[in-house]
Amino acid sequence: MLLPIAAALLAVATVACGTTPDDRPATFEYITLEVLAPSCGTVACHSTTTKTEGYAFDTLDAARASLRRLVAPGQPDGSLINDVLTSSRKRMPPDAPLADEDIALIQKWITAGAQGL
Amino acid sequence: MRTLLVVGLALAGLVTHAHAYPQYQVSRDATCTGCHVSPAGGGILNENGLAVSESTAQWSGGSSAFLHGAIPPPDWLQLGGDVRAAAGLVGIRELSAAAYPMQAEVYASAGGRGFTLNVAGGLRSPQEGGSATHVLWSREHYAMWQSGGPYGVFVRVGRFMPVYGLRLAEHAIYTERYGGLPLYGEAYGAAIEYVTREFEVHATGFIHDSIADAVEHGDGGALYAEARLGEHAAIGVEGKYSASSDLHSTYAGATGKLYLAGPELLLQAEAELVHDEVVAGGTANKLLGYLLATHPVADGWLVDLGVGHYTENTAVAGLYRDALDMNLHWFATSHNELLLTTRLELLDHGTGPVGGYALIQLHYRL
Numbered sequence: 001m002l003l004p005i006a007a008a009l010l011a012v013a014t015v016a017c018g019t020t021p022d023d024r025p026a027t028f029e030y031i032t033l034e035v036l037a038p039s040c041g042t043v044a045c046h047s048t049t050t051k052t053e054g055y056a057f058d059t060l061d062a063a064r065a066s067l068r069r070l071v072a073p074g075q076p077d078g079s080l081i082n083d084v085l086t087s088s089r090k091r092m093p094p095d096a097p098l099a100d101e102d103i104a105l106i107q108k109w110i111t112a113g114a115q116g117l
Numbered sequence: 118m119r120t121l122l123v124v125g126l127a128l129a130g131l132v133t134h135a136h137a138y139p140q141y142q143v144s145r146d147a148t149c150t151g152c153h154v155s156p157a158g159g160g161i162l163n164e165n166g167l168a169v170s171e172s173t174a175q176w177s178g179g180s181s182a183f184l185h186g187a188i189p190p191p192d193w194l195q196l197g198g199d200v201r202a203a204a205g206l207v208g209i210r211e212l213s214a215a216a217y218p219m220q221a222e223v224y225a226s227a228g229g230r231g232f233t234l235n236v237a238g239g240l241r242s243p244q245e246g247g248s249a250t251h252v253l254w255s256r257e258h259y260a261m262w263q264s265g266g267p268y269g270v271f272v273r274v275g276r277f278m279p280v281y282g283l284r285l286a287e288h289a290i291y292t293e294r295y296g297g298l299p300l301y302g303e304a305y306g307a308a309i310e311y312v313t314r315e316f317e318v319h320a321t322g323f324i325h326d327s328i329a330d331a332v333e334h335g336d337g338g339a340l341y342a343e344a345r346l347g348e349h350a351a352i353g354v355e356g357k358y359s360a361s362s363d364l365h366s367t368y369a370g371a372t373g374k375l376y377l378a379g380p381e382l383l384l385q386a387e388a389e390l391v392h393d394e395v396v397a398g399g400t401a402n403k404l405l406g407y408l409l410a411t412h413p414v415a416d417g418w419l420v421d422l423g424v425g426h427y428t429e430n431t432a433v434a435g436l437y438r439d440a441l442d443m444n445l446h447w448f449a450t451s452h453n454e455l456l457l458t459t460r461l462e463l464l465d466h467g468t469g470p471v472g473g474y475a476l477i478q479l480h481y482r483l
Contacts, residue, residue, distance in 0.1 A: 022433045029397035033364050034430070042294065043301040044242055048330045051245040059334065060363055094207045095289075096462055097470035099429065101436045 022101055026109040028116025032063040035102045039093055064117055073114035076107040148312050149284075150267035154195060156310045156319065157280045160224045160237055160257075161197035163267065170451040170482070175417025181451035184483055198223040198239075198483030205476030209461070215476070218242075222256065223483065233261050235275075241301075244330075254329060256303055271310040276326065278303045279339035280310065280319035282355045283372050283387045285409070287444065287458065291425040292387045292407045297339070297357040297368035304333040316344040325361070335359030335366065349376035355389070365394040370405075383411040404428040409442075419446040435465040438472075454480040 024030060040046045041058030046066070048056045055070075056062035070081040084092045085103050109115075149158030152166030162170060167181040180186035183196040190196050204216040222239035238255035259275025281297050283290075288300040306323030324336045337360055343353035353372035359365075370389030377384070391403040409423040423442035430436050445457040455477070462472035 022436075024401075024430065024433065025395075025399040027397060027399070029363065030395050030399040033395050034393060034399070034401050038295050038429075043299070043332045047332070049244065049301070049332070050242045051247070054245050058332070089211050090213065091208075091211070091470070093472075094213055095460070095474045096438070096472040097464070099436055099438070099464050100469055101433055102429070 022105065024105060026105055026112060028064070028067070028109065028114070029060060031106055031109055032057060032060055032067075035098070035105065036063060039096065039098055039102075045093070067114070068117050071110055071114045071117065073117070074111065076110040079110055082107060082110070148267070148314070148317055150312050154226050154233075155235070155261075155277075156263075156271040156273075156312055156317075157278060158284055159278075160235075161195050161226050163195075165267075167451070170448075173417065174448045174451045174453075175415075176450050179450065185452070193227055193229050195226040196224065196483075200481045200483065201478060203476045203478040205474060207474040207476075209471045209473045215474075219478070231263050231265060233263075235259055235261055251330075256301065268313050269311070271308070271312065273308045273310070274306075276303055276305050277308070279306060279308065279321035279323055279357070280341045281339045281357055281368075282341065282353075282370060282389065283385055283407070283409075285385075287421075287423075287442070289458075289460065290407045290409070290423065290442070291427040291440065292370075292389050292405045295403065295427050295429075296370075296389045296391060296405050297355070297359075297366075299332050301332040304331065314345065316342070318342045333359065335361040335364065343372065349378065350374060355387075363396050365396070367392045381413055385409045385411075401429070402431045404431060404437075417448045419448075420444070421446070435469070438462055438464045438469075439466075452482045454478075454482075456480065 024034070036057040041056065041063070043049050046052050046055045047058040048062050055066040057066060067081070070079060070084075072078040076082050082103075085098055085106070091097050150156050152162055152169055153159060154161040154163055171177055171181040183190065183198070200221050201219040202217065203219055204214075206212045207215050220239070222237055224235075224237045226233045226235045228234055235257065236255055237257040238253075240252050241254055241256075244251045255276070257275070257277045259273050259277045262272045264270040278298075279302075282292060284298065285293070288294065293299065304323035304325050306321050308319060308321040310319040311317065319339075319341045321339045323333070323338065325331050325333050337358040339357040341353060341355045343351050345351045351374040355368070355370045355372065357368040368389060368391050370387060372387045373385070375384045376382070386408045387406065389405040391405065393401040393403070404426070405428075406426045407423060409421055411419055411421050414420050421442065421444040423440070423444070425440040425442065426437065428437040440460050440462045443459045447455040449455065457475070457477055459475040460473045464470050464472075
C-alpha cells in the first residue's frame with residue numbers, strides 16, 4: 001500500500017509544481033499566514049509562545065508588531081528582514097531557508113509600501 | 118553565546134516532546150495502546166511498554182519503571198516523564214553551533230475502573246520579556262474513560278493533541294512541521310476513539326486554547342482511521358479542518374505502514390494535501406509527503422532513513438523543498454536514548470538555498 005501512496009505523491013508533485021507566474025497576493029496577511037508563520041513562527045522559534053529575540057510571526061497581531069521593527073516601507077534593501085533572509089551568514093531560518101520566490105514576494109510587498117502594518 | 122542561544126531556541130522545535138517509538142508499531146505492537154496509556158501514544162508507558170523498553174535496550178538490568186522503581190506509586194496512579202536536550206550544528210554552507218534544552222515533563226494518570234484524569238506538565242521555553250510563570254505549564258490535561266484494557270472505546274475531554282496521521286517523535290518531518298500535526302498543537306476538545314487490533318478510529322472536535330499562547334489558533338475537528346492489512350501492514354486516512362478569524366485550513370491525506378520481516382525493515386509513509394484560505398484574500402494548495410524506513414542495526418540500535426517533500430504552493434513554479442533525513446537511535450538502557458539526527462534540505466531541486474542540521478539528542482525517560 002506504500003507504493004500507491006508514493007506514486008500518487010510523485011504524480012501530484014510532478015504536475016502540481018506550477019509553471020505559472022507567481023500571482024500570490026503580496027499582502028501583509030497572506031505573507032504572514034502563508035510564508036512567515038509556517039517557516040519562522042513555529043512554536044519554539046518566533047512564535048507568541050517564545051518570542052525569540054522579541055519577534056513573533058504566528059499571528060497577524062504579533063507579526064504586525066514584529067514587522068514594524070523589521071521593515072522600512074518602500075525600501076526592501078533598507079529593511080532588516082531582507083538582510084536576515086538573504087544574508088550569506090546567519091541566514092534565517094537557519095535550518096530551512098526561505099525559497100527565493102517567498103523572499104521576492106516579501107520584497108514586492110515592501111516595495112509597494114508594506115501596507116497593513 | 119547569544120547567537121548560540123538564539124539558534125538553539127530556534128531549533129528547539131525540531132524534535133521536542135516524545136511520542137516514544139512509532140518505529141516499533143506494526144513490527145511489534147499493532148497500536149499505540151499496545152505500549153501507552155493514551156490512545157494517541159506518547160506519555161506514560163503501560164506494563165507492556167515498560168517490557169518493550171527493557172527488551173529493546175542494549176543493556177538490560179534494573180527496573181524500567183518510573184524512577185527505576187525507587188518510588189512505587191499506588192495502584193490508582195501511574196507516573197512517567199521525559200527529559201531531553203540536544204546540541205549540534207545547523208546550516209550547510211554556513212554552520213552555526215546550537216545547544217539547548219528541549220523537554221522536562223512529568224506525566225500522571227490517576228483513577229480506576231476505566232476512568233482516569235491525565236496530566237502532562239513541566240517546563241517550556243521561556244518567553245522573551247515574559248514572566249517566569251510562563252515557563253511552567255501543562256501541555257495536556259484531560260479526563261478519559263475507556264471500556265477496558267488497551268482495546269475498546271476511549272472517550273477523552275480536555276486539552277490534548279488530536280490524533281492525526283503518522284505521529285513520529287521527529288517533529289521536523291514535513292507532514293508534522295508544515296501539516297496538520299504541529300508541535301504543541303494541543304487544543305481543548307472532546308474525542309471518541311475506538312481501538313482494536315484490526316482497526317482504529319479517532320474523531321476529535323476541538324477549540325483553540327486562547328490562554329496559553331497556543332499553536333493551534335483555530336477551531337475544528339480531526340479524523341484519523343487506520344486498518345491493519347494482515348499482521349505487518351496498515352493503511353490509514355486522515356482529515357482535519359481548522360478555522361480561525363484569519364485562516365481556514367483543510368487537510369486530507371493517507372498513511373501506510375509495512376513491515377518486511379526478512380530484511381527487518383519498517384516502512385511508513387504519509388501523503389497530505391492542505392488547502393488554505395486566507396480570510397483577507399488568497400489561497401494556497403500545499404502538498405506534503407514523507408517516507409521513513411527503519412532498520413534495527415544491532416541490539417539497542419535503530420537507523421532511520423527518511424525522504425520528505427513539501428510543495429508550499431502548487432500554483433508557483435519552483436516553490437518546493439525536499440529533505441533527506443538520517444537518524445541513528447541508541448537505546449543504551451530502558452531509560453536512556455542517544456539520538457543522532459541529520460537533515461539535508463534542497464529547495465527547487467538544489468537550485469535554491471540549501472538547509473540542514475546535525476544534532477545529538479540526549480533523552481532520559483524518568
